[in-house]
Amino acid sequence: MISLISRLLPLLLFALSFIAQANSVDNKTDKAELPSHKALFEMCLFKAIKSADKTATLAEIEHYCEQQVAEKVISKNSGQSVELGVLANRVIREKRTAADPYVLTPHKMNYILPLSMVDEINRTAYQGLSDWADELKDVEAKFQLSLKVPLLTDSLFRQGDQLYFGFTLQSWWQIYSEEISKPFRETNYQPEIFYFTPISFHPFGGNSALVVGAEHQSNGRSQLLSRSWNRVYVNYLYEKRNFALSFRPWYRIPESEKESPSDGQGDDNPDILDYMGHFELGLMYKYDSAYELSFKGRNNFATHKGFVEFGVTFPLWGKLKGYAQMSSGYGESLIDYNVNQRRFGIGIALTNLL
Template sequence: MTFLSTQALQKWPTSKMLCTLSFLAAYTVPAAYAETYDQCLLRGIKSADGTLTLQALRAQCLSATGHEAVPADNGKSEENENKDLLADRIKSERATRNNPFTISPHKPNYLLPLSYATSIDHDHWGTDNGNLQGHLSPAEIKFQISIKAPVATGIFQGKGDLYVAYTNTSWWQAYNIDNSSPFRETNHEPEAFLIFPMHQNVFGLNLRATAVGISHQSNGRAGGLSRGWNRVYANFILEKDNFYMSFKPWWRIPEKKKEYPGDAEGDDNPDIVDYMGYGELHFGYKMGDYNLGLMVRNNLRSENKGAIQLDWTFPINQRFKGYVQYFNGYGESLIDYNDSVSRISAGIMLTDWL
């Protein structure tokens, strides 16, 4: 049927009409929105003037219920989209982004109670900073909390979603009981970004999303322990079969130089780009219930200043995954951005990239 009209629909049996509407709803929107979508279709059918096509009506109802219409000529059916590596996360986030009681994960959320570093720089921790110099433990608890929430959706002709996000990564000297088990370092990263869903072939990979954003990262300290920087970044997320990658270049927003010792408004770490570089690459490979990950960050001007992180997650139950993380290089934390660290950690993953 190419066109819908009120006269034509009056000839349909009621049961046949309801079955048709249920079939359409089941294959176009998540179940959480099915009732609203049905109501939209019914209203459209009742008010149709004979020129409204079925495709146009479905697109209008998708937009009205907060979903993005998939172009008819993009060559991807819903069945095929479900086979994409990132499809489950995309569909879950779309289904809950208008729910005020739901906050979506941003970066991975994890708790690593077994975390051991081969070297921790003690030079920062003199008498003015808790008298911990020489008294830090190589064994710590490391954890990360990362969340995001949508601010606006479809802001550029129905495309582009604006998000705000926050990531907290902490290194807790929980086993250093003799020194009151302090938090050695906590890094805070609020950010805002625009993300655009895509389906483009790039060198044989499927470009699923492109994001542009601004990020502030700091450790919230003052004096000699203060560290922080601001960045503008882009992020390109690609996939193919069980492989995915993220290419994230950034540019540091310049800060004014310190005019005198203790200048609170001056740059606490003017050489941070020398160690953190101008971007990072994430790679992932999914093998059934097991995920392998690799992060690479390198300063192109110096082969010796960079970092690598290896990740392995495996199932524990339906809610949690086991997680093993290995980091080697510069910039694991802001306080040690210019010190090379080698760390092995194990614990649980609450939410992964996928």
Template structure:
């Protein structure tokens, strides 16, 4: 079956999603919000901050291919069969944040947000199994950020602290989840940004049996997802480049993700994504694969 059969339906869905997202997402960066807070502290204008803003990247990849599909994860699920899934699917990410206080609620220019990121992998080309959403990951978080006024190499440093939950919202043998507390150091210099985020996984009780709904679904997740993330971004002539690295220094397992974006006009950018390693999704946290995709993202500071 040709993969192009479903493209018209997919792009209609894409346009509807982007149109809806463009109505609710404010594309102001954290730096822009901080500048507004300095220039206008009047209580009558305080509600300008309490709107949904873009958090992480918002994109859809109508085509994403894996070289090693994780059939093993679905073998114990009677209603699913890994060999019925396709190696080519669609993926999207929707990420927003909402300020819980005006900037500067503790000290000048600080911020406290609630964020939500949703990633989904859609088997749009699997006609034989009714094109299911194979995996959806939910990542709510609370985080605090504070610019500290340190300017090494004429850049700016911001410190952050957050707590987040991540899960695939499933039950029993395909349930995956964990909770983390993380610190963050953000360095910006012109079009260059670097994020260093170490984390500590909050412990959970052990399961009494594999079918026990209570307890840790994935006690070894740290061995594969690592204990920190390093993210580097740079732009040249409006072409954005990004590299994300995760690693566990003991097991030497982790992942690398590369991204490339370029302008298309009307607030949209073309987006290429390459991933290699473990944990591209929660169901794949202990599965090694390479994935490459192409699609469209909403314009951002990427």
């Protein structure tokens, strides 16, 4: 772990310093023209309470001021009219509960798919290591839990930025395989540290932000079943009203070769980029308050191998929402990274994307 941190930290610090230098002019403008985020909010709150309608609640007034502050930070007092989209409104909602110790902030989507059907499982990986291979079923359960924690109480380089620690867990559970005691076939762990900042780039009347991060992903297994890799990434985010886009290229941090396949040190999967590619494109659309559509795609143009995933949330009853997911390609899980799979799952969305 110490070796991992020593590799990731210099690259992340370099990326942060690059952003800080690139935004130095804007940062001076921020400091010269804009008070702190907290001061802006308090000034707006004071004025709004004095002039607000008597029927307005404090929560409504706070939400109004948070939107006003966000618009001012994004526009940088340039006079340009800014319309907040789905990503900006998610950030506003998260800021309201960031200091609440009883609230966990979602990072990626959280969901449970009790029924997840796949046409191919990497049974070869388990041959000779357990009695699972012949008993694994193509119907299993899948779930994802993803949280993030803000590491700052105020801005770092510029107004509206934040440093986060995130953690995502994905698991594939052979809940229908009674013959082998319903094991968790594969679990992937993904801790990361990342920096988020809005930027003064408004193509087609939308808003933009940059995320720079470093992450480790592994399945926590040993020897022949071990899979892991480390990478640094830059993520460009774009929003316009109910539409959001994410474009995330990455660089894999090299590892030394293994002396033998059973060696505990070295690269578990040296060809993983052939299947996982060098970038990920995400598209999201919020259709009223009941439906969210999402797309995620990766590709390696040299090997022509990639992955696509489509998702949709839909109302069930009350505040409970259903979630359906369909995917095809390589790299849905680390143990199956070099296996071409088609999967369909249906279940419950615990949190929204937007």
